[in-house]
Amino acid sequence: MMGGEQPGLLPVEEALARLMSLAEAAPIDETERVALADADGRVLAEPLVAALDLPPWANSAMDGYALRLADWQGEPLPVSQRILAGSAPGPLQPGSCARIFTGAPLPAGADTVEMQENVELDEQGRVHFREPLKPGQNVRAQGQETRTGDQVLAAGTRLGPIELGLAASLGVAELAVRRRPRVAVLSTGDELVEPGLPLGPGQIYNSNRRLLIAWLQRLGCAVVDGGILADDLEQTRAALGGLSHVDLILSTGGVSVGEADYLGVALREAGELSLWKLAIKPGKPLTFGCFRGVPVLGLPGNPASTLVTFGLLARPYLLRRLGVQRVAPLGFAMPAGFSWGKPGKRREYLRARLENGRVVPYPNQSSGVLRSAAWAEGIAEVLEGTTLAEGDSLRFIPLSELLG
Ligand SMILES: Nc1nc2c(c(=O)[nH]1)N[C@H]1C(S)=C(S)[C@@H](COP(=O)(O)OP(=O)(O)OC[C@H]3O[C@@H](n4cnc5c(N)ncnc54)[C@H](O)[C@@H]3O)O[C@H]1N2
Ligand code: MOO
Numbered sequence: 001m002m003g004g005e006q007p008g009l010l011p012v013e014e015a016l017a018r019l020m021s022l023a024e025a026a027p028i029d030e031t032e033r034v035a036l037a038d039a040d041g042r043v044l045a046e047p048l049v050a051a052l053d054l055p056p057w058a059n060s061a062m063d064g065y066a067l068r069l070a071d072w073q074g075e076p077l078p079v080s081q082r083i084l085a086g087s088a089p090g091p092l093q094p095g096s097c098a099r100i101f102t103g104a105p106l107p108a109g110a111d112t113v114e115m116q117e118n119v120e121l122d123e124q125g126r127v128h129f130r131e132p133l134k135p136g137q138n139v140r141a142q143g144q145e146t147r148t149g150d151q152v153l154a155a156g157t158r159l160g161p162i163e164l165g166l167a168a169s170l171g172v173a174e175l176a177v178r179r180r181p182r183v184a185v186l187s188t189g190d191e192l193v194e195p196g197l198p199l200g201p202g203q204i205y206n207s208n209r210r211l212l213i214a215w216l217q218r219l220g221c222a223v224v225d226g227g228i229l230a231d232d233l234e235q236t237r238a239a240l241g242g243l244s245h246v247d248l249i250l251s252t253g254g255v256s257v258g259e260a261d262y263l264g265v266a267l268r269e270a271g272e273l274s275l276w277k278l279a280i281k282p283g284k285p286l287t288f289g290c291f292r293g294v295p296v297l298g299l300p301g302n303p304a305s306t307l308v309t310f311g312l313l314a315r316p317y318l319l320r321r322l323g324v325q326r327v328a329p330l331g332f333a334m335p336a337g338f339s340w341g342k343p344g345k346r347r348e349y350l351r352a353r354l355e356n357g358r359v360v361p362y363p364n365q366s367s368g369v370l371r372s373a374a375w376a377e378g379i380a381e382v383l384e385g386t387t388l389a390e391g392d393s394l395r396f397i398p399l400s401e402l403l404g
């Protein structure tokens with residue numbers, strides 16, 4: 001399309017919904033078994049089902065004394081055994097109590113534990129219980145957390161420290177996970193130079209490559225580094241064609257309407273362009289298509305646009321291909337610490353911080369300014385067609401929610 005024509009922009013939620021259905025149609029569903037030590041950030045391929053009760057046996061929640069409250073008449077009790085964590089006690093002798101420590105198994109016959117702070121010992125070493133006792137107090141019953149056969153994690157769960165700890169608590173040493181997605185990263189632009197090399201006239205350093213590779217690795221992807229791609233249609237076709245083995249080609253730049261923007265051209269030529277021009281700022285020219293069957297996500301080249309579109313759209317797309325169901329960033333509502341007078345045509349994502357409980361945007365919101373994101377703690381969403389007065393609420397999405 002030539003001239004000043006400005007076709008309708010696709011609303012962000014519609015773009016996300018389309019990406020999600022495209023992701024569901026192209027699942028990365030091969031699985032592999034990995035040790036827990038290698039499972040952080042991976043996606044569970046099968047439900048995790050408990051093969052034992054947790055706790056496996058009743059145990060004490062306190063350091064103190066275990067007794068059988070059902071038979072106790074209020075008299076001082078002699079101590080018949082001492083039970084440390086890791087031991088296997090015999091049954092409780094009738095008419096006695098047991099010295100017991102936190103995490104130690106309750107002896108058969110005992111049903112209640114009193115903490116040591118609430119008892120007194122007399123010269124005969126008998127225990128006087130000073131406070132009223134409740135049946136079962138300070139006892140962690142067998143299976144109170146989990147019963148054998150319970151599903152504790154669903155397939156499609158993304159594994160993090162908590163899930164790994166939970167699997168370990170059930171004695172699981174290996175998990176079935178989806179294989180890592182293979183994602184190629186291409187940085188388009190004749191102006192780009194890698195850090196460490198001298199900068200010539202008109203050149204800038206390639207920041208998107210590092211940003212995306214580090215982020216993809218955190219997401220558990222196997223990255224194919226495609227380096228810098230010149231602004232040239234022939235080379236663009238060749239580069240895309242040479243990546244037939246990956247699950248996704250992720251590029252930056254070359255998707256707008258400039259005369260050196262060839263990514264969109266190559267996708268259009270291949271006849272498989274399914275998404276272009278979103279009502280999002282930054283990030284409008286985001287492009288999604290396929291090149292000879294390989295999905296291609298063309299992020300806009302401006303670094304803050306790359307960041308916002310990767311976090312809001314590419315990341316959920318990749319996670320959904322791995323079977324993760326809850327993918328969209330949630331954030332929470334916070335009051336604006338600024339006003340917004342001019343309703344926009346695009347939904348804006350401001351790089352912002354929380355100060356005194358209010359959202360404060362970085363002063364320079366230009367999509368070329370990556371420093372805005374390094375300063376920010378999150379991105380704040382200003383809906384299209386709206387104005388804001390100070391104190392009005394808007395959604396704030398912490399960067400930590402996007403980066404993990
Ligand atoms: N006439 C119009 N011009 C532009 C429009 C428009 O609608 N009409 N959209 C603007 C918007 S919005 C964006 S965003 C940019 C995006 O364009 P591209 O994705 O095609 O990106 P490039 O033009 O190749 O680069 C944009 C900008 O970012 C710098 N860049 C690119 N790659 C990197 C990298 N790897 N590391 C650091 N910086 C990078 C590049 O030098 C440019 O300054 O288009 C607007 N134009
Ligand atoms: O949409 Mo562009 O990313 O504003 O600069």
Ligand SMILES: [Mg+2]
Nearest residue numbers: 188189253254
């Ligand atoms: Mg370019």
